[in-house]
Amino acid sequence: MEFADPDVGAWVFDLIARDDLVRQRALRRHQELVARSLNALHWSNRVWMQAGTPAPQQPHLAAEMDQARADQRRHRGQTIFGYLDAFLDADPRDTATRAVYWPFVVPYLKWETRYPDEWRSPNSNLWSPWTRKEVVLGELGRRGVPEEMRPNAADLIITAIQRPYRCKDWMYALMVPHVADTEFHDRVTALTRAHDPFAQLRAQFIIDLVRHPERKITRKTWRRWLQRQDDA
Known part of the structure; x- marks a missing residue:
């Protein structure tokens, strides 16, 4: 091309x-x-x-x-x-x-x-816009995010945590290991005290991913994490 x-x-x-x-x-x-x-x-x-x-x-x-x-x-x-x-x-x-x-x-x-x-x-x-979104987020998850653009990537993840779920939003989690610095951790931690209970749960999930960067993220990772919280 x-x-x-x-x-x-x-x-x-x-x-x-x-x-x-x-x-x-x-x-x-x-x-x-x-x-x-x-x-x-x-x-x-x-x-x-x-x-x-x-x-x-x-x-x-x-x-x-x-x-x-x-x-x-x-x-x-x-x-x-x-x-x-x-x-x-x-x-x-x-x-x-x-x-x-x-x-x-x-x-x-x-x-x-x-x-x-x-x-x-x-x-x-x-x-399909959803297919294109999937390809883009998948590429960023596999290849990483250029250092100078990590603040933008972090902002996109923070926004996805707080909004109603949109198709393929789960794939924003793939970028977490590439942007997980102290500032990002602090911003997500603040969201664990958000008024929206769904935002709280998503933030807790992201914090768990930050702590376990070796974890492979798939579309089922979120549901398995929720099940573990229920079991606990």
């Missing part, structure tokens, strides 16, 4: 702007690019149906397929997904490239946090 130009993508940070006019302008731009990418995908599918194969042998259909796929890649690459893909597709050993594209992960996750309806709208997505 060709990496998107991070300078060109500066506008995606406006997707989380507090100014409604600024955010709506960025949202329209993103959704227009999504629509163009989908149109190109439909175009390539029509060529596929006409040729009876995804690799047409007829020169004119092969050329049309190449053009449709190029248009799809070009438009998708200009959305926020293009910058996320550049981060996800980079070699884990290529710290320079990952450092360039990691900042685009932050507005993507903050976009869901602040404006979930806009984030999950069909007009804003090329595929």
